[in-house]
Amino acid sequence: MSAPAPTPPHPSGDVVIRTIAMPADANANGDIFGGWLISQMDLGGAILARGTAHGRVTTAAVDGMSFIRPVNVGDVVTCYAKLLGVGRTSMKVRVEAWVQRYADSAQLHVTEGTFVYVAIDTHGKPQPVNR
Ligand SMILES: CC(C)(COP(=O)(O)OP(=O)(O)OC[C@H]1O[C@@H](n2cnc3c(N)ncnc32)[C@H](O)[C@@H]1OP(=O)(O)O)[C@@H](O)C(=O)NCCC(=O)NCCS
Incomplete structure (x- = not known):
């Protein structure tokens, strides 16, 4: 079993989502489902991408997802x-x-990943990012 990855001292980037992990999002061990956390991260990344593209976006890919520590209810x-x-x-x-x-009061780094979003038109087809 390898040790947790070194934790950066501070979060990097803008706050895009803040919420509380609820019992309904936990597995039988009482830890929060990884899928719930990925969905929060996806939503947060989409907020940034949407603001960048000034329009609709969709998630095209997720890379390098690391679960460093569990999330508790x-x-x-x-x-x-x-x-x-x-x-x-x-x-x-x-x-x-x-x-x-x-x-x-301390913040703990639990997960990180890189998301690729694509700007789309009303038909779901890629369109140039309109910055
Ligand atoms: C994402 C999607 C719109 C791309 O459509 P497409 O016709 O394949 O578009 P293209 O091949 O022209 O690629 C568009 C851009 O996305 C990038 N891209 C597409 N797939 C990618 C992938 N798997 N990883 C990284 N980039 C990707 C391309 O490099 C391109 O980038 P660029 O224009 O900046 O150079 C389409 O695949 C789709 O609708 N996928 C489903 C999205 C979805 O439902 N997401 C929610 C998941 S539940």
């Missing part, structure tokens, strides 16, 4: 997003999730 989960690059129709966004546990 009751944790305050904050997602931070940072624009890494813009192509013709696509945008690459780095998303980090950090948590604050009960009775602890």
Whole structure:
């Protein structure tokens, strides 16, 4: 079993989502489902991409997703997003999730990944990013 990846001292990027992990999002062990966390990160990254494209976006790919620490029921989960690059129709966004546990003011880095969003028109077809 390998040790957790080194934690960056501070979150990187803008706050895009802040929520509380609820019991309905937990698995039988009492930990939060990875899929729930990915969906929060995807939503957060999409908020940044939508603001960048000034229009609709869709998720094209998710790369390098690392689950570093578990998320517990009751944790305050904050997602931070940072624009890494813009192509013709696509945008690459780095998303980090950090948590604050009960009775602890420290933020812990729990997850990170890189999401690719594509700007789309009303028919769902790629269109140039309109910055
Ligand atoms: C994303 C989607 C619109 C791309 O459509 P497409 O016809 O394949 O478009 P293109 O091949 O012209 O690619 C468009 C851009 O996306 C990028 N792209 C497409 N697939 C990609 C992938 N898997 N990884 C990284 N970039 C990707 C291309 O490089 C291109 O970028 P650029 O214009 O900046 O150079 C289409 O595949 C789609 O609708 N996918 C489903 C999206 C979805 O439902 N998401 C929610 C998942 S539940």
